[in-house]
Amino acid sequence: MRAVRLHAFGAPAELRYERVADPRPGPGQVRIAVRAAGVHLVDAVLRRGCAEWPPRPELPVVPGSEVAGVVDAVGPGVPGSWLGARVVTQLGLASGGYAELAVREVGALHVIPDGLAFDAAVAMICTGRTAVGVLAAAGPAPDDVVLVTAAAGGVGHLLVQGASGAGAHVVGLVGCAEKRKAVLRAGAAAAVDYRRPGWADEVRSALGGREVSAVLDGVGGEHGRGAVELLAPGGRLVLFGASSGTPTEVSTADLFDRALTVTAAVGPHVAHRAGGLRALEARALADAAAGRFTPVTRRFPLSAACEAHDALEGRRTVGKVILVPDAG
Numbered sequence: 481m482r483a484v485r486l487h488a489f490g491a492p493a494e495l496r497y498e499r500v501a502d503p504r505p506g507p508g509q510v511r512i513a514v515r516a517a518g519v520h521l522v523d524a525v526l527r528r529g530c531a532e533w534p535p536r537p538e539l540p541v542v543p544g545s546e547v548a549g550v551v552d553a554v555g556p557g558v559p560g561s562w563l564g565a566r567v568v569t570q571l572g573l574a575s576g577g578y579a580e581l582a583v584r585e586v587g588a589l590h591v592i593p594d595g596l597a598f599d600a601a602v603a604m605i606c607t608g609r610t611a612v613g614v615l616a617a618a619g620p621a622p623d624d625v626v627l628v629t630a631a632a633g634g635v636g637h638l639l640v641q642g643a644s645g646a647g648a649h650v651v652g653l654v655g656c657a658e659k660r661k662a663v664l665r666a667g668a669a670a671a672v673d674y675r676r677p678g679w680a681d682e683v684r685s686a687l688g689g690r691e692v693s694a695v696l697d698g699v700g701g702e703h704g705r706g707a708v709e710l711l712a713p714g715g716r717l718v719l720f721g722a723s724s725g726t727p728t729e730v731s732t733a734d735l736f737d738r739a740l741t742v743t744a745a746v747g748p749h750v751a752h753r754a755g756g757l758r759a760l761e762a763r764a765l766a767d768a769a770a771g772r773f774t775p776v777t778r779r780f781p782l783s784a785a786c787e788a789h790d791a792l793e794g795r796r797t798v799g800k801v802i803l804v805p806d807a808g
Contacts, residue, residue: 481499481500481501481502481503481579481580481581482497482498482499482500482579482580482782482783482805482806483497483498483499483500483542483576483578483579483580483782484496484497484498484542484543484544484578484579484782484783484785484803485498485500485540485541485542486526486527486539486540486541486542486543487539487540488539489527489528489529489530489536489539490527490528490529492524492527492785492786492787492789492790492793493786494527494786495527495543495578495785495786495789497782497783497785500542500579502581503576503581503582503583504553504555504583505553505554505555505558505583506555506556506583507555507556507557508555508556508557508558508585508586508587509554509555509558509583509584509585509586510551510553510554510555510558510562510567510583510584510586510589511551511552511553511554511555511581511582511583512547512549512550512551512552512567512569512581512582512583512584513549513550513551513552513580513581514547514548514549514577514579514580514581514582514805515548515549515550515598515804515805516547516548516549516598516599516601516602516802516803516804517544517546517547517548517577517578517579517602517782517802517803517804518544518545518546518547518577518602518603518605518606518607518800518801518802518803519544519780519785519788519789519792519800519801519802519803520545520546520606520607521721521723521792522534522545522573523543523544523545523789524789524792524793526543526573527543527789534573535573537573542575542576542577542578542579543577543578544571544575544576544577544578544579544803545570545571545572545573545575545577545606546568546569546570546571546577546602546605546606547568547569547571547577547582547584547602548566548567548568548569548592548598548599548601548602548605549566549567549582549598550564550565550566550567551563551564551565551567552581558586562586565589565591566591566592566598566601567589567590567591567592568589568590568592568598568601568602568604568605568765569584569588569589569590569605570588570605570606570757570761571584578782578785578803579782580782580805590605590758590761590762590765592765593765593766593768593769594769595769596765596768596769599775599777599779599800599802599804600768600774600775600777601765601768602800602802603634603768603775603777603799603800603802604761604764604765604767604768604773604775605761605764605765606761607634607635607638607775607800608638608761608764608765608767608768608773608775609757609760609761609763609764610635610720610745610746611635611638611639611642611764611773612642612760612763612764612767613720613745613746613760614635614639614696614718614720614745615639615642615643615646616745617718617743617745618643618694618696618716618718618743618745620642620643620646620647620648620694621646621647621648622646622647622648623693624643624646624648624649624693624694625648625649625650625651625687625690625691625692625693625694626643626648626649626650626651626692626693626694626695626696627650627651627652627653627683627692627694627695627696627707627710628640628643628650628651628652628653628668628695628696629653629674629695629696629697629698629699629703629704629707630653630654630698630699630723631652631653631654631659631663631666631668631671632652632654632655632659632660632662632663632798632799633698633723633799634775634799634800634801635698635720635721636652636663636696636698637662637663637666637775637776637798637799637800638773638775639696640652640663640666640667640668641666641667641772641773641774642772642773643667643694643696644666644667644668644669645667645772648694649669649687649690650667650668650669651668651669651670651671651672651683651686651687651692652666652668652670652671652672653671653672653673653674653679653683653699653703653707654671654672654673654674655673655674655675655795656673656675657673658798659671659798660672660673662776662798662799666776669686670683670686670687672686674703674706679706680706680709680710683710684710691710691711691712691715692707692710692711692712692715693711693712693714693715693716694711694715694716694717694718695707695708695710695711695715695716695717695718696718696720697717697718697719697720697721697728698719698720698721698722698723699721699722699723699724699728700719700721700722700723700724700725700726700727700728701722701724701725701726701728702724703724704719704722704724704727704728704729705728705729707728708728708729708730708734708740711738711740713738713739713740714738714739714740714741715738715740715741716740716741716742716743717730717740717741717742717743718743718744718745719742719743719744719745719746720744720745720746721746730742775799775800776798776799776800777799777800777801777802778791778797778798778799778800778801778802779802779803779804780801780802780803780804781803781804781805781806781807782803782804782805782806783806784803785803788801788803
């Protein structure tokens with residue numbers, strides 16, 4: 481099969497498209513002919529190899545933790561009825577997703593709901609479950625004004641859909657005109673370019689006197705802090721990441737002086753409250769199949785994984801980045 485392997489930590493160019501041996505499913509496993517593989521920001525962090533998390537794998541390694549496809553082989557003890565099933569799964573860190581074939585235990589699979597495309601399924605298995613968890617923590621309602629940072633990203637785009645679908649007035653922070661249009665199409669009442677000086681004043685102007693009651697932040701850094709400054713007294717802040725590299729700063733003064741509520745909507749405790757990761761994944765897939773979420777994806781051929789990483793890190797993508805097998 482063809483796969484993308486990382487031979488040295490560093491730039492996207494270190495990802496090499498090459499031929500490797502086909503994997504074989506072991507006891508309790510199936511093999512998946514991959515139709516779509518998700519590209520996650522964690523994959524880029526792992527590729528650089530300069531952070532404490534995720535831990536450095538032994539090289540060479542096939543990155544990628546999210547795949548959707550068709551079961552084409554089963555291991556010992558697995559019923560033959562799995563053959564031909566349309567499935568989606570998360571593989572774990574650095575576990576072989578950037579490939580034409582992947583192996584996974586039966587208990588980790590989800591059958592893709594009828595009518596849901598492979599691209600959409602792989603977008604919902606991890607990115608979608610994060611969005612579902614964030615929205616559950618935020619509890620947007622019709623009387624809310626919700627500010628979403630990185631609103632054109634994979635998670636952000638879904639948050640805009642979910643919050644606006646709950647009746648909230650949504651403002652998205654974006655990085656260019658193309659992303660602004662995508663966020664408005666997703667249901668935001670306004671979209672503001674955070675790269676422009678005075679963007680916070682633009683948000684206030686767009687709200688016409690209303691105040692932000694909830695911030696959903698996966699960016700952190702100065703933009704995350706700027707979003708916190710827009711929160712009205714009694715507002716709530718839901719944190720789910722720090723793509724800027726620095727978590728949003730929140731002080732006890734914010735809590736006491738402004739009566740803010742701060743929640744971290746990531747981590748095992750969140751999944752536990754929701755019934756576990758599988759429950760979140762199943763709910764995300766069901767919501768997409770029912771049309772409550774419509775994930776936007778940006779496709780790259782598997783052989784162009786380095787270009788996909790470059791575009792993702794350069795913030796030149798809208799929605800979820802997906803790798804698909806090369807034609808022929």
